[in-house]
Amino acid sequence: MKGFVLLKKDIRTVLRNRRELLWMIIVPLILLAANFYLQDQSMEVKVAIVGDQTLLPTLERRVQEAEASQIKLVIWSLSEAEAAKRLEAGAIHAYLVLDPREIKMYTNLSDMEGALAQAIFTEIVRDSNHKLALASLTQLVDNPSAILAPIDWQVVEASTEVSSTGELIFSSLFVIMGVMTALSLGQQSISMERNKNTLVSLRKSPLTDAQIVWAKLGAGLFSTLLPSVAIIGLTAAILPAEFAADPNFYIILLSISFNSVALGVLIGSFVRGSYEGNGLRFLLTLPAMFLAAVPVTLPLWLERISGVVPTLISAQMVRGYFADGYTPTFGPVAFLILTGFLSVQLAATYLGREE
Amino acid sequence: MNAIITDNLTKTFVSKIGPTEAVKQLSLLIKANSIYGLIGHNGAGKTTTFMLLNTLLEPTDGSGWILGLDLLTQQKRIRKLTGLLSENLRLYDELTVEETLLFFADLYGVNPNVYSLLERFELLDWRKQQIDRLSTGMRKKVAILSACIHQPRLLFLDEPFSGLDPLAMQGLRDFINYLLEYNEMTVIIASHNLKEMAGLCDEVGIMKEGQMVVSGTLDMIKQQYGFNDHVELKVDRLPTGLERLITSPAPGIISLVNRPDDLDLVLRTLMEQDIRVLDIAKQTAALEDVYQRIYQGVAQ
Numbered sequence: 001m002k003g004f005v006l007l008k009k010d011i012r013t014v015l016r017n018r019r020e021l022l023w024m025i026i027v028p029l030i031l032l033a034a035n036f037y038l039q040d041q042s043m044e045v046k047v048a049i050v051g052d053q054t055l056l057p058t059l060e061r062r063v064q065e066a067e068a069s070q071i072k073l074v075i076w077s078l079s080e081a082e083a084a085k086r087l088e089a090g091a092i093h094a095y096l097v098l099d100p101r102e103i104k105m106y107t108n109l110s111d112m113e114g115a116l117a118q119a120i121f122t123e124i125v126r127d128s129n130h131k132l133a134l135a136s137l138t139q140l141v142d143n144p145s146a147i148l149a150p151i152d153w154q155v156v157e158a159s160t161e162v163s164s165t166g167e168l169i170f171s172s173l174f175v176i177m178g179v180m181t182a183l184s185l186g187q188q189s190i191s192m193e194r195n196k197n198t199l200v201s202l203r204k205s206p207l208t209d210a211q212i213v214w215a216k217l218g219a220g221l222f223s224t225l226l227p228s229v230a231i232i233g234l235t236a237a238i239l240p241a242e243f244a245a246d247p248n249f250y251i252i253l254l255s256i257s258f259n260s261v262a263l264g265v266l267i268g269s270f271v272r273g274s275y276e277g278n279g280l281r282f283l284l285t286l287p288a289m290f291l292a293a294v295p296v297t298l299p300l301w302l303e304r305i306s307g308v309v310p311t312l313i314s315a316q317m318v319r320g321y322f323a324d325g326y327t328p329t330f331g332p333v334a335f336l337i338l339t340g341f342l343s344v345q346l347a348a349t350y351l352g353r354e355e
Numbered sequence: 356m357n358a359i360i361t362d363n364l365t366k367t368f369v370s371k372i373g374p375t376e377a378v379k380q381l382s383l384l385i386k387a388n389s390i391y392g393l394i395g396h397n398g399a400g401k402t403t404t405f406m407l408l409n410t411l412l413e414p415t416d417g418s419g420w421i422l423g424l425d426l427l428t429q430q431k432r433i434r435k436l437t438g439l440l441s442e443n444l445r446l447y448d449e450l451t452v453e454e455t456l457l458f459f460a461d462l463y464g465v466n467p468n469v470y471s472l473l474e475r476f477e478l479l480d481w482r483k484q485q486i487d488r489l490s491t492g493m494r495k496k497v498a499i500l501s502a503c504i505h506q507p508r509l510l511f512l513d514e515p516f517s518g519l520d521p522l523a524m525q526g527l528r529d530f531i532n533y534l535l536e537y538n539e540m541t542v543i544i545a546s547h548n549l550k551e552m553a554g555l556c557d558e559v560g561i562m563k564e565g566q567m568v569v570s571g572t573l574d575m576i577k578q579q580y581g582f583n584d585h586v587e588l589k590v591d592r593l594p595t596g597l598e599r600l601i602t603s604p605a606p607g608i609i610s611l612v613n614r615p616d617d618l619d620l621v622l623r624t625l626m627e628q629d630i631r632v633l634d635i636a637k638q639t640a641a642l643e644d645v646y647q648r649i650y651q652g653v654a655q
Contacts, residue, residue: 006462009450196445
């Protein structure tokens with residue numbers, strides 16, 4: 001029960017810091033709005049088609065059907081030499097060579113439009129450089145128009161997914177809120193007591209070290225979830241964010257928040273200086289943020305490592321949820337909860353660590 | 356009764372650079388219901404001693420009894436009976452004075468009359484103010500009040516005078532004296548402020564490099580280090596036959612150790628030799644003198 005006294009005090013302190021609390025809600029909302037604004041800007045991706053021109057009308061029709069998209073795909077029919085020249089001059093962003101046996105795509109990935117063209121056609125062109133890419137060869141040989149259905153399916157899906165709900169953008173923001181902020185709040189809840197020298201007063205009181213760290217975990221969770229819920233509510237009010245009504249999303253939110261705050265509490269108990277703490281925190285969160293925000297396929301060894309690092313599991317769960325409709329399973333959720341518990345227990349041992 | 360007894364209490368910290376003995380074989384005896392001052396440079400071992408005596412650190416060696424309880428086995432009970440104001444305690448800026456006191460009262464499971472406490476210490480008008488709006492002196496008062504909200508029998512104050520103006524220091528002195536008088540507390544103070552310590556403490560101990568160099572009443576310590584209070588007399592001529600008792604630091608001035616018998620003998624001799632006393636002054640040896648001697652390594 002003594003732990004609740006500390007928890008009550010901490011919650012009161014959090015609620016008194018209205019300005020800080022407001023910033024914790026406002027800043028992500030501003031970022032979200034800015035991202036939406038940028039996404040809303042039309043972008044023209046000019047792609048030339050070289051080779052089998054019979055495919056062109058189908059492709060054009062499909063692109064027209066995707067008119068609502070903010071990414072406008074403009075398609076030309078050109079000779080290969082002309083297309084290469086125009087790509088060099090920057091007049092087009094990519095060109096596809098439709099050969100009866102293979103599809104080649106040439107683009108410049110340093111251009112955003114070039115990267116977008118590559119992303120749009122990624123299903124059939126898997127190689128991302130200027131080199132030749134092989135895809136669906138047999139299908140193309142047998143029935144060239146069949147391959148075009150996936151092409152414009154990709155056009156429509158890629159553009160509408162990104163621009164109409166912004167869920168992929170939200171995923172990286174979610175990681176920032178759910179992992180980075182939670183870690184930071186967990187760490188600060190202990191570090192602040194240490195800096196103010198009140199930790200000695202708490203440890204001197206009848207509170208046990210375990211009661212102190214659990215109370216800090218509770219307060220950290222409260223400070224993480226309160227702005228998170230506000231942001232989710234506001235996002236759901238202005239955008240068609242389906243995740244706001246999905247229980248799976250909240251399972252992910254709770255398990256990630258619990259684990260991250262617990263890790264933060266452990267860092268706060270372990271380190272003495274704030275520099276050390278910040279370093280450790282960034283070490284844990286930056287790869288997670290990268291993993292959540294950038295859709296890359298990890299090499300096998302890295303995937304194995306990420307399978308046991310809680311923040312990376314969190315990031316993969318978030319990315320999986322927003323990008324592929326991942327449903328949380330018992331394993332990762334239980335792992336996050338278990339490592340969270342272990343972190344808190346370890347934090348209690350380190351709290352009174354001698355200098 | 357003794358509030359604190361320690362026997363060869365030792366604390367060694369082990370770090371990358373090797374072991375460091377922060378407190379070395381500390382043997383201490385502090386009487387109950389008194390004020391004891393712990394003096395020493397930064398790193399002398401004062402705070403570590405406080406942490407050991409409050410059971411927040413485990414001693415590497417030695418034993419101790421706090422209010423009759425074993426330091427090594429009865430830690431929970433000791434913590435309930437002691438209060439600690441740690442150095443530079445900053446409290447919670449977001450809480451009000453009243454909330455701060457109630458928070459610490461709740462932690463200890465006590466229900467004190469906070470209003471009368473606040474009234475007694477002239478904080479009642481400030482009870483709804485957040486801590487960050489208080490002056491340093493007021494914060495210190497709130498911090499000490501929160502350290503002794505559970506009415507401990509032993510109160511440890513680590514650097515309570517730091518950052519206080521003379522008026523606030525006077526207030527703090529009165530406050531400590533009140534605690535001693537009405538609550539029958541034993542107060543242990545660690546400080547650099549030698550003047551305050553000399554005026555406030557019944558006994559002092561001087562620590563250096565983790566060791567207690569000397570401990571006892573101020574007079575005893577001064578005597579031990581050859582710093583006695585002196586009486587200086589300005590006379591119209593020097594007396595004869597008193598060479599054993601007096602010195603003459605300047606022409607027409609005689610100086611003697613302030614001992615009643617000696618003073619009586621000197622005054623009677625002066626009268627017998629018809630020597631006029633023009634002025635008389637008492638020269639009190641300061642704690643600073645002893646402290647300096649100890650830290651300059653010229654102990655006698």
